Amino acid sequence: MTSDHKQVPELVTRVLDNEIARLTSQRLAHLAKARDKALAAATESPGWQARMLHWRIMHGHALRRMTAAAGLAGMALVALLWMAALHREDIAQDTSLLSAEVPLETLLTADLQVVLDD
Amino acid sequence: MASRKELADYLQSAERRAFRQALFAVQNEEDAMDIVQDTMLKLAHRYSAAPVDELPLLFQRILQNTIRDHYRRTKVRRFVTTLFSALAPRREDDETPDLLETLEVAADEAHINPEAWLMRKEVATMIDASLALLPMRQREAFLLRYWEGLDVADTAKVMGCSEGSVKTHCSRANHTLAAILRQKGVSL
Numbered sequence: 019m020t021s022d023h024k025q026v027p028e029l030v031t032r033v034l035d036n037e038i039a040r041l042t043s044q045r046l047a048h049l050a051k052a053r054d055k056a057l058a059a060a061t062e063s064p065g066w067q068a069r070m071l072h073w074r075i076m077h078g079h080a081l082r083r084m085t086a087a088a089g090l091a092g093m094a095l096v097a098l099l100w101m102a103a104l105h106r107e108d109i110a111q112d113t114s115l116l117s118a119e120v121p122l123e124t125l126l127t128a129d130l131q132v133v134l135d136d
Numbered sequence: 137m138a139s140r141k142e143l144a145d146y147l148q149s150a151e152r153r154a155f156r157q158a159l160f161a162v163q164n165e166e167d168a169m170d171i172v173q174d175t176m177l178k179l180a181h182r183y184s185a186a187p188v189d190e191l192p193l194l195f196q197r198i199l200q201n202t203i204r205d206h207y208r209r210t211k212v213r214r215f216v217t218t219l220f221s222a223l224a225p226r227r228e229d230d231e232t233p234d235l236l237e238t239l240e241v242a243a244d245e246a247h248i249n250p251e252a253w254l255m256r257k258e259v260a261t262m263i264d265a266s267l268a269l270l271p272m273r274q275r276e277a278f279l280l281r282y283w284e285g286l287d288v289a290d291t292a293k294v295m296g297c298s299e300g301s302v303k304t305h306c307s308r309a310n311h312t313l314a315a316i317l318r319q320k321g322v323s324l
Contacts, residue, residue: 026313027282029322033263034283036256038152048169049151056176057144060184067182072190075197075293083298 143184146191147176154199157279160267161203171206175199196280196294259322266316270309277305278313 158168175198183194280291292299
C-alpha cells in the first residue's frame with residue numbers, strides 16, 4: 019500500500035477552496051443577507067441554554083467518559099457483592115451441616131438419594 | 137468577548153465553507169442555505185458574548201447539530217408524507233424541468249476557456265461525489281480537520297467524541313477518498 023492518501027487532504031481542500039471562491043453572486047448575496055439578519059439578532063448576554071451548550075462542548079466528552087467509568091465500577095461492585103454473598107451462604111451451609119443443624123439428606127438431589135439408598 | 141465587528145468578520149470568513157459543508161450533508165442548496173442561516177442566527181443570538189477564539193468551535197458545533205436536526209425533521213416528514221401519499225389525488229400536470237434551466241453559471245465563468253472550465257468542473261464534481269460517498273461522521277471529521285483547519289482536540293470537541301475516534305475517522309476517510317480517486321483515474 020502506497021502512502022499517496024497523504025496527498026488527499028491537500029487536493030480536496032484545494033478543490034473545495036476553489037469551488038467556494040466561485041460561488042454565484044446570487045448565493046453570496048443570500049449569505050450576506052443571512053449574516054446581516056444574524057447580526058441584527060445578536061444579544062449581549064447569553065441565556066442558560068447557551069451556557070449549557072458551551073459547558074457541554076468544553077466538558078461533554080469528559081463527563082460521558084466519567085459516567086461510563088462510574089457505571090462500570092458500579093457493575094463491578096454489584097458483581098463483587100453478589101459473589102461475596104454466595105460465598106458467605108456456602109460457608110453458612112457448611113457450618114450448619116457440620117453442626118448437624120441441617121440433615122445431609124435435605125441437600126441431596128433425588129437421583130443421588132436413590133444411589134445412596136441402594 | 138467578541139465585538140460586533142469581530143463576530144461579523146468571523147461569520148463572513150466561515151459562511152462559504154459552512155454552506156458547502158451543509159450542502160455535502162443535505163444535497164440541496166435551499167436546505168443548506170437555511171441551515172447556514174439558522175446556525176448564524178443561533179451563534180449571534182446566543183453566543184455573541186463568547187470570546188473570539190471560541191467562535192469557530194461553537195459555530196461548527198451548532199452547524200453539526202443543525203444538520204442533524206434537519207435529518208431528523210426530514211425523516212419524520214418523509215414518514216408522514218409516505219403515510220398520507222396514498223390518500224392524496226395524483227397530479228396529472230407534473231412538469232419536467234428544462235435541463236438547461238437547472239445549470240447555474242457564475243458571471244465570471246462566462247468568458248473562460250470552455251475546456252479548462254469543463255476540466256475544473258469535472259474534478260470538482262468528482263471530489264464532491266467522493267465526499268458524498270463517505271459516511272457522515274468520516275466526512276464531518278475530514279472537513280473539520282483539514283478544511284476548517286481545526287486540530288484533533290478541537291475536532292473531537294465539536295464532534296463530541298474522543299481524539300482517537302477523530303484520528304480513526306480521518307484516516308479512514310483519507311484511505312477511502314484515495315481509493316475512490318485512484319479508481320476514477322486521478323493520479324495522486
